[in-house]
Amino acid sequence: MDFKKNPEDGTNGRNECEAIEIIDYDAQNYRAYHLKTADPNDLAGLSVIPEGGVRWINVDAQCEDGLLRALGDAFQIHPLIIENIRNRNQRPKIEEYKDFLYIVAKMIYYAGDSLVSEHMNFILGYRYVITLGETKGDVFGRIRSFLENESAHVRTCGPDYLMYLLLDAIVDGYFDVLETLSDQIDELEERIMESNSQEHLLQIREFKKTLLKLNRNIWPLRDVASLMGKESTELVRATTEPYLRDVYNHIVQAIDTTETCRELLSGLTDLHLSNTSNRLNEIMKVLTIISTIFIPLSFLAGVYGMNFKYMPELGLRWGYGAVWALMLAVAGAMVCYFKKKKWF
Amino acid sequence: MDFKKNPEDGTNGRNECEAIEIIDYDAQNYRAYHLKTADPNDLAGLSVIPEGGVRWINVDAQCEDGLLRALGDAFQIHPLIIENIRNRNQRPKIEEYKDFLYIVAKMIYYAGDSLVSEHMNFILGYRYVITLGETKGDVFGRIRSFLENESAHVRTCGPDYLMYLLLDAIVDGYFDVLETLSDQIDELEERIMESNSQEHLLQIREFKKTLLKLNRNIWPLRDVASLMGKESTELVRATTEPYLRDVYNHIVQAIDTTETCRELLSGLTDLHLSNTSNRLNEIMKVLTIISTIFIPLSFLAGVYGMNFKYMPELGLRWGYGAVWALMLAVAGAMVCYFKKKKWF
Amino acid sequence: MDFKKNPEDGTNGRNECEAIEIIDYDAQNYRAYHLKTADPNDLAGLSVIPEGGVRWINVDAQCEDGLLRALGDAFQIHPLIIENIRNRNQRPKIEEYKDFLYIVAKMIYYAGDSLVSEHMNFILGYRYVITLGETKGDVFGRIRSFLENESAHVRTCGPDYLMYLLLDAIVDGYFDVLETLSDQIDELEERIMESNSQEHLLQIREFKKTLLKLNRNIWPLRDVASLMGKESTELVRATTEPYLRDVYNHIVQAIDTTETCRELLSGLTDLHLSNTSNRLNEIMKVLTIISTIFIPLSFLAGVYGMNFKYMPELGLRWGYGAVWALMLAVAGAMVCYFKKKKWF
Amino acid sequence: MDFKKNPEDGTNGRNECEAIEIIDYDAQNYRAYHLKTADPNDLAGLSVIPEGGVRWINVDAQCEDGLLRALGDAFQIHPLIIENIRNRNQRPKIEEYKDFLYIVAKMIYYAGDSLVSEHMNFILGYRYVITLGETKGDVFGRIRSFLENESAHVRTCGPDYLMYLLLDAIVDGYFDVLETLSDQIDELEERIMESNSQEHLLQIREFKKTLLKLNRNIWPLRDVASLMGKESTELVRATTEPYLRDVYNHIVQAIDTTETCRELLSGLTDLHLSNTSNRLNEIMKVLTIISTIFIPLSFLAGVYGMNFKYMPELGLRWGYGAVWALMLAVAGAMVCYFKKKKWF
Amino acid sequence: MDFKKNPEDGTNGRNECEAIEIIDYDAQNYRAYHLKTADPNDLAGLSVIPEGGVRWINVDAQCEDGLLRALGDAFQIHPLIIENIRNRNQRPKIEEYKDFLYIVAKMIYYAGDSLVSEHMNFILGYRYVITLGETKGDVFGRIRSFLENESAHVRTCGPDYLMYLLLDAIVDGYFDVLETLSDQIDELEERIMESNSQEHLLQIREFKKTLLKLNRNIWPLRDVASLMGKESTELVRATTEPYLRDVYNHIVQAIDTTETCRELLSGLTDLHLSNTSNRLNEIMKVLTIISTIFIPLSFLAGVYGMNFKYMPELGLRWGYGAVWALMLAVAGAMVCYFKKKKWF
Numbered sequence A, B, C, D, E: 001m002d003f004k005k006n007p008e009d010g011t012n013g014r015n016e017c018e019a020i021e022i023i024d025y026d027a028q029n030y031r032a033y034h035l036k037t038a039d040p041n042d043l044a045g046l047s048v049i050p051e052g053g054v055r056w057i058n059v060d061a062q063c064e065d066g067l068l069r070a071l072g073d074a075f076q077i078h079p080l081i082i083e084n085i086r087n088r089n090q091r092p093k094i095e096e097y098k099d100f101l102y103i104v105a106k107m108i109y110y111a112g113d114s115l116v117s118e119h120m121n122f123i124l125g126y127r128y129v130i131t132l133g134e135t136k137g138d139v140f141g142r143i144r145s146f147l148e149n150e151s152a153h154v155r156t157c158g159p160d161y162l163m164y165l166l167l168d169a170i171v172d173g174y175f176d177v178l179e180t181l182s183d184q185i186d187e188l189e190e191r192i193m194e195s196n197s198q199e200h201l202l203q204i205r206e207f208k209k210t211l212l213k214l215n216r217n218i219w220p221l222r223d224v225a226s227l228m229g230k231e232s233t234e235l236v237r238a239t240t241e242p243y244l245r246d247v248y249n250h251i252v253q254a255i256d257t258t259e260t261c262r263e264l265l266s267g268l269t270d271l272h273l274s275n276t277s278n279r280l281n282e283i284m285k286v287l288t289i290i291s292t293i294f295i296p297l298s299f300l301a302g303v304y305g306m307n308f309k310y311m312p313e314l315g316l317r318w319g320y321g322a323v324w325a326l327m328l329a330v331a332g333a334m335v336c337y338f339k340k341k342k343w344f
């Protein structure tokens, strides 16, 4: 029950299909088809579900207003929910209505290098699940395969178990992102120890933004799974509740992981800043060593470059040699001093 | 149901009108007029509302004490509320009285470049809403258009739905401010990477002050919307409660956004400080490279500038050339050393 | 109902009076007098209050043990309270006893430049309020004026309303201190931008200590006002409760303000540290510019100061001029380099 | 009722006595004696307490296993408690058993310069208190004096009041430590402003460790006092509960004080770091001033030290004087520049 | 009851044994044997436990899927638990089922120098405990010895007491790790004061990661012990509950210790950074002292190295000596200045 998937994988094979995807199933039967019309009359029929079966209605793309309104009429969905489906700037949440649960979650995955956060809406009724995404592609590929398979457990359960599979796939997606992030943080740590570039700090910042995005979206999902795992709602059967409590545990685990990543990142900032300071120390050491060795020597050379008439040393045969000896002695003393201070 | 508006827009058209604005409406009728008197007798009549209708009384400017007292008498408002309306230094809050709810919220918007925070008071009765602002202009322009429109949903609802529209407009205003702030933070990040000015830190500070102001005013509004969305008060009908729970969700979303902005800002401080350090490193590198190359060379020149009588090198034909060669060799060695250390 | 007062003001006029101040009032009558005795028999009579009236007993100075014990006997006060009144090192709190409420709060105000925090004790009975301070002076001057005025609302209310007025005056005093502090923080921000002195950090530290003191004393007062504003105790009448809820709101507002000040202060530390770094950068820039311009020039001068016999350039007519030209070229190149790097 | 005592004071007079200390008292009678035996039979008699009296059994030293087991048998103490008494690495806590309360607290005091934290166990029965410490010496000297005094309130109360006195003495000990720490922090602040030594940081670290130790041991004691102050247990009589609520208030006050100390300490780290930066600035200023004044002058001297044949200035009579004038002018200009920049 | 053990110790003696370890015991009997089969029929018999006895089934290694499924069938374990046992990336938790408790905990210990965190699963039934680890080796060696010993308390108790012993051994293991960490932090503190290496920061980072791992795994275990210590479940008998509350206290103590370690570590970062700054100050001091002493002297030498025709000083007999005297005077003045400033 591990739905890790390549995000491209879900897109391929179903690309460019803008119609509604419908899957009807029960223990014996399975039927998947697409509805290309947005005619309210056609959609009205969607709420008539075959006896004993479960229907999954999936709109995996930008949804037209007409289609949305027609769906809302067919399933008697409150206008506020319709509006909420359109407004992507929302926190994950769960709302109980008389005949269904309305759930909002964020599907988060890497599309190439950039992190995508897709606004997902779920409506869980007694005999159906409606899913409405924002852009093409999802992380539900493996769930479709399960449904096709007659021996799969899900075929004998209600729509609440399908809902669990969908939520679980989304949470597994978070772990994929967190694992990638974790690896990138480790790589960055090594790069920071090797070189000292301002780029590092920008990258830390980028990772922090990713973590913030994840954190903001995982935290409220905790309450969603918690409520569904309790006995409070009839729409989730008692046999499905342990599965949702398991999802809840996964979510808390994911939150723990984001917090671990956060602490690791803030440690990286310290490491980078300390590296910058160390580098300055190294630069200053080089300057100081060179300067303190040669400045006294240059002074000595300057003294014997003076043009006084009466400078007895200048006439001495061994004067020049003696100065060289003195200079070497001074330089040697300086080098010893630095050695003692462990400057090199 | 998205009331984003230009803050100037609300001011225009109603500018310089210091009277009370009154709007009476029901499903069939709509009447908007201004009352320019502050005569208690005239105002006393305000509490007599046409059968089946809703009255919105709006005082959109600094309110005179006489007018306020007269309103208080007409609607039997507790003196403490009158005092609270006058005292602008208050947190958003909600208070239940026998016949009405008293609500305080802050309307926040940019007037040109400066952020304005206007103290707004609402009194929600069974058949009326009274709104009292602090300065001219508000964010309610689109609500007035709704009310004029006979087919608008609000025309068939009570004053609680109007109250929802007013609160929602205020919360939408917060998102406008947060979006502007978010953009400004991104711009600042780019400027920080480009140049190193103390101005950056002052700007970060300015943004932090804005965020603090927002945060202080949004947090307590959460409790206001939460209480109104519950079944606790009769003044908010059951059909309006879901709308207020939606406002609650928007408020929590806004709080999340302020926290995201806050973390981004504190990252900017680090970035600026690191830039300052980096700049120092760069300056010191230049100094160190120049110094360590030329100081030994100057020493050499100094040595052969000494005036000793017996300096064998001085008499050599190729002495001068040899010194130049030595100098170039030393300089070259230094440059190689810095290259190896990746200093340039 | 705004009791801002000059702290000196309360002291003057009643200076050097160490007796007990007693004010008896009802709607018609008002009588204020001082009791200079500490004779238990005299004090025993204090608990006999004129029919229908309210008595305020105020001990506004260091209280002698004898007096305190006599008061305790007269009003049947638990020995623990007597001990608590003596022990000034306490947090604000409220305790319910059978016949009275015991309340501790801190009166905080600037006496000249230093912040004073006075330990205040209140005992609120069914027909009396006893207030016991620590040093001369209080912030209750305006309440005394109210009581003298026959038309004041307080004259028609019980001791619980007087208690509200006293608490409100104390909370208003907090706002005075916070306002002063806020202004001082703004001034400090300007001074920090102007000059770079270690004094700034000491001042930030001083402000932080003030904020800590305020915070420690305002936080627990929140619970005091909260409990009194609820319906839990008969000693506070239902008509007075809204007033205490208003005080509660003021306290929460004051807490918010201390937190805002705190964040502004911690931003100032960053600003100061960044200024110190910037200053170092500036100093190093000056050194580096001067050094990197003149060190190569000095080297050139040094070269032609060497005493080799065969240095062809030395004999050239235009040699000296050429060296000057070369030097100016080198200096110019350096200046261009720094200009390009925007170092000045 | 203020039990501040010199920690040595409790040790003296009772030094080197390894026996069990027993105090029996009621309103009329008082008897204190020591039991030097660890014979189970002798100890079994300890649980037979004189009618109407209270017995305090104090084992003020490292307790032998045999003695502990015998005590456990006499008072029917659960083996887990016996183990807990031996295991000193525990948090303060309270546990209710059928016939007694088991309480753990830490006695903290300075023994000379080092902070001692002694593991204290209390067993509070209906007619006895057993106290078991870890090392010689305690802070209960004044309680012993109270018990000897026939007019003391404690003589008329049960063992719960004695328990209150013991807890109160321990909490008063915390305030002694906090006061010492507070003074040391103030002293350190002054030393930091005077000189710049790495020792300061080590001392801040030492104080932080002390605060951590205090904090870890005071926090859980809060729950102990809170539970005893409520009406939940019969072992604490209603008349003693207010005293325990008072201890609770003292504990909260102590927690507040540790938090204040913590904030003051973290401010000291900033102060020290800023001092280090300032010192660097000062050092660099000296270097820069000397360098920028003399480097250009040395260059000038170098120019006229060149050996070109045709250097017209060299032959001028006033050439040497003019160069000196030029040099003084350059130096003067530099000094003016630094003065203008307020570098000295 | 202190189960500290060398982690290697548990591995030795039982190395390379991949079978299931089974221990049956009651007050009189003890039998330990291994089951090398994974045949479902053989395993089915495992759930038939000798009358009045307790069975401990321990799978101390990577568990094959077949074996796991067979165990699940024998004891009627929910498929979700089977999956949870396989998935090692989980937080500690407790789940109540009809006939057993499912508990997850992390066994943490040093294997040589690297910290190992082993995923442990416990199933506590009315008459059995099943333990499933991840790798060879555990910390249960002393518990096995207890069970062999006929006089051990555990022999007279049910499986809940065995469960307590297992949990207690795991928590004791945390204290071993924390003690090692605490010692390493102290050593690092000394090394940081001695030398200034970037290695220190990496080591602090390593310790922080260890603490994070511990913290993440201890926190949720708190809830496990808390729930087992309450009266909520019949699977834990009333007589065993105090033991689990004791484990709970140990866990809270361990959490306190991780927080103390955390604060000590963050103080070490400050210490290291301050050391780096101090070192820079020292380097700059050396440079500044040498430069400011010799730069003015070199200037003087340069002046008298100029080649002007008319330099009166050059012809003076005592000119050279006078310059030396002047130079020594300047150098002496500089040295005095630095001495006064306490630079050395």
Ligand SMILES: [Mg+2]
Pocket (backbone or CB within 6 Å): A001, A002, A003, A168, A172
């Ligand atoms: Mg899964």
Ligand SMILES: [Mg+2]
Pocket (backbone or CB within 6 Å): A060, A061, A118, A133, A134, A135, A136, A137, A138
């Ligand atoms: Mg999609």
Ligand SMILES: [Mg+2]
Pocket (backbone or CB within 6 Å): A168, A169, A171, A172, A247, A250
């Ligand atoms: Mg999952």
Ligand SMILES: [Mg+2]
Pocket (backbone or CB within 6 Å): A216, A219, B256
């Ligand atoms: Mg959040």
Ligand SMILES: [Mg+2]
Pocket (backbone or CB within 6 Å): none
């Ligand atoms: Mg939480």
Ligand SMILES: [Mg+2]
Pocket (backbone or CB within 6 Å): A246, A249, A250, A253, E089, E090, E091
């Ligand atoms: Mg889990």
Ligand SMILES: [Mg+2]
Pocket (backbone or CB within 6 Å): A256, E216, E219
């Ligand atoms: Mg956590």
Ligand SMILES: [Mg+2]
Pocket (backbone or CB within 6 Å): A273
């Ligand atoms: Mg920093």
Ligand SMILES: [Mg+2]
Pocket (backbone or CB within 6 Å): B089, B090, B091, C249, C250, C253
């Ligand atoms: Mg307020």
Ligand SMILES: [Mg+2]
Pocket (backbone or CB within 6 Å): B060, B061, B118, B133, B134, B135, B136, B137, B138
């Ligand atoms: Mg307005």
Ligand SMILES: [Mg+2]
Pocket (backbone or CB within 6 Å): B001, B002, B168, B169, B171, B172, B250
């Ligand atoms: Mg909205």
Ligand SMILES: [Mg+2]
Pocket (backbone or CB within 6 Å): B216, B219, C256
């Ligand atoms: Mg707040």
Ligand SMILES: [Mg+2]
Pocket (backbone or CB within 6 Å): A089, A090, A091, B246, B249, B250, B253
């Ligand atoms: Mg929303």
Ligand SMILES: [Mg+2]
Pocket (backbone or CB within 6 Å): B255
């Ligand atoms: Mg929140």
Ligand SMILES: [Mg+2]
Pocket (backbone or CB within 6 Å): C001, C002, C168
């Ligand atoms: Mg007021």
Ligand SMILES: [Mg+2]
Pocket (backbone or CB within 6 Å): C060, C061, C118, C133, C134, C135, C136, C137, C138
């Ligand atoms: Mg006073």
